[in-house]
Amino acid sequence: MVPTDVLPETWPMELVYAIAVHTLNFHTFYRLPASLVPERYHVTLWPRLTPELSSGLYIFTGEESCDVSSAHDQVLATWTNLKITLFFTKYININIVKTNNRTARAISIQSSWLQPNTQYLVVQLDWELTKGQKYQLYAEFSGELADDLAGFYRSEYEEDGVQKVVATSQMHPTHARKTFPCFDEPAMKAVFHITLLHAPGSVALSNAKSFIFFESANEIIIHVDGVAVTQTRFEPTKRMSSYLLALVVSDYTHLSAKQGDTLIRIWARRKAIEEGHGNYALNLTGPILDFFQQYYNTSYPLSKSDQIALPDFYFGAMENWGLVTYREANLLxxxxxxxxxxxxxxxxxxxxxxxxMVIDYWTDLICPGQWFGNLGFASYVSYLGADYAEPTWNVKDLIVLDDIHRVFAVDALASSHPLSSDEASITLPEQITEQFDAISYSKGAAVLRMLSDFLSEPVFVQGLSVCFYRFLCTYLYMLKHFDKGVSLPRTVDDIMKRWVLQMGFPVVTIDTTTGAVSQEHFLLDADSSDVVTSPFNYEWLIPVRWMRSGEMQADLWWLMERTGMESYKCGCDWVLANINVTGYYRVNYDLANWERLLAQLDTQHQVIPLINRAQLVDDAFNLARAKLLPTTLALGSTSYLSAEREYMPWQSALDNMHYYYLMLDRTDVYQPMQDYMKRLVMPLFLYFKNMTSNWTHAPDRHTDQYNQVNALRMACSTGGAECQNLTTTWFKQWMDNPQHNLIHPNLRSTVYCSAMAAGGAAEWEFAWFQFKKTSVATEASKLMSALACTNSQELLKRYLSYTLQPEMIRKQDATSVIVSVAGNREGQELAWAFVREHWKYMFTQYGVGSFSFASLINGVTMRFSTSAELQQLREFERENGAAGFGSATLAVQQALERTTANIKWLQQNKQEVLDWFSRQTAITE
Structure with a gap:
């Protein structure tokens, strides 16, 4: 065993290293070649949950051996990807051994060097590796167990007055390299043999079961450097990508159950488990697992399903095989x-x-050496799984609001991107992070829902069960089996590749006076059409479900070319297309048909299907923003809402009116707009007041509970005296008796925010104290958002400053707080100034594991609608361009595009909108 040279201590901190065998330009090539293929890792990690006396910092140490095979003869070896803070790393031992069945031979290393741009540590050997030969790579390493929410990191919480530390992990998308030397690319899969050393009495978890299940009920204590530690060894994992690895050492406890042969455990802080906060997740997991086993027609592939709630976690959750990690608020x-x-x-x-779990595992089993990113599949079937577990909620319909309408807003920009990108174009870690956006998740879900609809759900499910795993290898649109048993105008391949490989979506225009039907690429800013290109010339094969007035059954027709003809010319009252929004597109009509549809809403809105009532409002507003409809027609689509009681149309209208508030709440349009919205919402407010016996209980229906919140929120925010008195009184009662909060959980977010806006320092300080005091993550989240509702600029400045103090605001929550302040019209300029002032610090010191830079840029620029703001944004881009924007690069471009469009919209529409709202106010008077 020949160690490498001692690495110079003068090299900068936070470098990322790599291993592979290839002759390449190390400064510009970011992808690993397949020259060395990992087969299995043996990794031992020892996280210290108490700080070192000398430095006051938390560290971890480790060692590993990695069995690899050589695919090519090369002289140059590089190993990917160990990221270590060199302040703690005095040296790294690297040995390379040639192995046979019976012998092992050390390979001497001439030199090694770092290439930070491409994240490689390059190892120069004194002789060539042999193609087909097996080797073993050995390394010793150490690093900081930092609180940066990436790689192997620490999370802290207080329980019964005692400060406790959790060592946990987030390897996705490219953070495994930050923990130990590895081939950190999804396709370079291997088996992981994990051993964790930890303090006696603590518990260690990883993807697989620990051997302690089989060897003994007692801890296995060993001594390392004179310290007694528990050694927990885990069974080998399934062959998997490095980003799915999970490691946890904690003082947690758990609830458990069995679903068939599968062990289900919910892990959390001891107090949370004792108080029953994990019960719902435990009761839900078994039925959902059963559903997916039936749906995929295959068994759950792992022996256990651990789910753990973490105090500090960057994402909402992460699908690590066998050990899913969650933010506390999302699991408990x-x-x-x-x-x-x-x-x-x-x-x-x-x-x-x-x-x-099933998707990722069977992908590798059937498609070894390949990787598939799901294209939104998990997002789509999550609605099906939740619907199975909670059948009374009708949650499947909410995909329209939560995913389809959401992603329309992004996919209508010229800076959008296709659902599936060329693998060669995604190389940098920040580019990988950018891919996990609304397009990947929500558009993927929407397109799959469309596929399921035009095939029919039985055919779709049958296709999955027969050849789902071959589909995972070759992407959705290559599934020839879906062509069987259903009549389609083209193959599934031909239909679906147009939705997957070109960005954006169409607007289908129906002229009921002539019967003409056409399609165009929908862009919010039509002037940007000359900067976007498509391999299919922005033509789609579009399934159009439509109905005439008085008909109950929707017909399916295919729009095949850019312009088509169909019998939409009729003597009926109206034509309605894209029934239940099963298609991923918007619909426009001639003005006469629009007027007939809106007249139907005004007279008997229930005749139009519920989801389409939400669709009509959303399409009208967005078509108007794209200058394809008059703005007054879009505004007129809301007038019927005074008689509407359903959640989906109301939420669609409020989502779209949010844009008007962003553009106009700092202008003279604000008050007439407020007066109009107050007139619309007060009947809904009184409806729920009566339904709930003067707010003493919650409605029975799932969506009614949501719409009750809308009624209360809008009645208060538009100045409804009865609502404001109600929320102020409730909050004052809580302040007078802090141990008994009688505000219904559904209403707390609204009540807290209303109280902050109406109150002063006393209310804010009380809410801050309760925020810091509570141990329930969902309650903390409500209070955290409400604290940004104050109208006091001094309090807002103070709150913003807390985002750079982790003891005040957890790093995982910093982005949300800044964006919430920006969402307050009193806080917009403060939040933007704060981001500009502290950007370099946040970007370089906090890193991708703490801030969601894309969300931050989007959040603080949403209101931008003036030339001065556009100039500030350009200056911000110029000032920070040299360092780059990492995962926010695309967000900056979208902010510039969006701001330019907002300026145009305001110039063209402000006076017309003011006149319209003023007329509505005059009518009511």
């Missing part, structure tokens, strides 16, 4: 403080993460 549910929305979030996220 407390009926006493958690809302109906919290409960649905828990159900859908559990379903989403468990859906990955």
């Amino acid at each position: 549910y407390d009926p006493g403080t958690s809302s109906n929305r919290n409960r649905e979030t828990t159900a859908t996220i559990i379903a989403h993460e468990l859906a990955h």
Whole structure:
């Protein structure tokens, strides 16, 4: 065994190293070649959950051996990807051994050097590796167990007055290299043999079961450097990608159950488990697992399903095989403080993460050496899994609001991207992070839902069960089996590749006076059409479900070319297309048909299907923004809402009116707009007041509970005196008796925010104290958002400053706080100034594991609508361009595009909108 040279201590911190065998330009080539193929890792890690006396810092140490095979003869070897903070790393021992069945021979290393741009540590050997030969790579390493929420990191919490530390991990998308030397690319899969050393009495978890299940009920104590530690060894994992590895050492406890042969455990802080906050997740997991086994027609591939709630976690959850990690608010549910929305979030996220288990495992089994990113599959079937577990919610319809309408807003920009990108174009870690956006998740889900609809759900499911795993190898649109048993105008391949490989979506225009039907690429800014290109010339094969007035059954027709003809010319009252929004497109009509549809809403809106009432409002507003409809027609689509009681149309209208508030709440349009919205919402407010016996209980229906919140929020925010008195009184009662919060969990977010806006320092300080005091993550989240609702600029400045103090605001929450402040019209300029002032610090010191830079840029620029703001944004881009924007690169471009469009919209529409709202106010007077 020949160690490498001692690495110079003068090299900068936070470098990422790599191993592979290839002759390449190390400065520009970011992808690993397949010259060395990993087969199995043996990794031992020892995280210290107490700080070192000398430095006050937390560290971890480790050693590993990695069995690899050589695919090519090369002289130059590089090993990917160990990221270490060199302040702690005095040296790294690297040995390379040639192995046979009976002998092992050390290979001497001439030199090694770092290439930080491409994240390689290059190892120069004194002789060539042999093609087909097996080798073993050995390394010793150490690093900081930092609180940066990436790689192997620490999370802290307080329980019964005692500060406790959790060592946990987030390897996705490219953070395994930050923990130990590895081939950190999804296709370079291997088996992981993990051993964790930890303090006696603590518990260690990883993807597989620990051998302690079989060897003994007692801890295995060993001594390392004179220190007694528990050694927990785990069974070998299935062959998997490095980003799916999970490691946890904690003082947690758990709930457990069995579903068939599968062990299910919910892990959390001891107090949370004792108080029953894990019960809902435990009761939900078994049925959802059963559903997916039936749906995929295959068994759950792992021996256990551990799910763990972490105090500090960057994402909402992560689908690590056998050990899914969650933010506490997304896994734990407390009926006493958690809302109906919290409960649905828990159900859908559990379903989403468990859906990955089968997809990812069988992908590798059938397609070894390949990697498939799901294209939104887990997002789509998460609704199906949650619907199975909670059948009374009708949660499947909410995909229209939560995913389809959401992603329309992004996919209508010229800076959008296709659902599936060329692998060669995604090389940098920040580019990989950018891919996990609304397009990948929500558009993928929407396109799959469309496929399921035009095939029919039985055919879709049958296709999955017969050749689902071959489909995972070759992408969705290559599944020839789906062509069987259903009449289609083209193959599934030909239909679906147009939705997957070109960005954007179409607007289908129906002229009922002539019967003409046409399609065009929908862009919010039509002037940007000359900067976008498509391999299919922006033509889609479009399934159009449509109906005439008085008909109950929707017909399916295919629009094949850019312009088509169909019998939409009729003597009926109206034509309605894209029934239940099963297609991923918008629909426009001639003005006469629009007027007939809006007249139907005004007279008897229930005749139009519920989801389409939401669709009409959303399409009208967005078509108007794209200058394809008059703005006054879009505004007129909301007038019927005074008689509407259903959640989906109301939420669609409020989502679209949010844009008007962003553009106009700092202008003279604001008050007339407020008066109009108050007139619309007060009947809904009184409706729920009567339904709930003067707010003493929650409605029975799932979506009614959501719409009750809308009624209260809008009645208060538009100045409804009865609502404001109600929320102020409730909050004052809580302040007078802090131990008894009688505000219903569903209403707390609204009540807290209303109280902050109406109150002053006393209310804010009380809410801050309760935020810091509570141990329930869902309650903390409600208070955290509400604290940004104050109208005091001094309090908002103070709150922003807390985002750079982890002891005040957890790093995982910093982005949310800044964006929430920006969402307050009193806080917009403060938040933007704060981001500009501290960007370099946040970007370089906090890193991708703490801030969601894309969300941050989007959040603080959403209101931008003036030339001065556009100039500031350009200056911000110029000032920070040299360092780059990492995962926010695309977000900056989208912000520039969006701001330019907003300026145009405001110039063209402000006066017309003011006149329209003023007329509505005059009518009511």
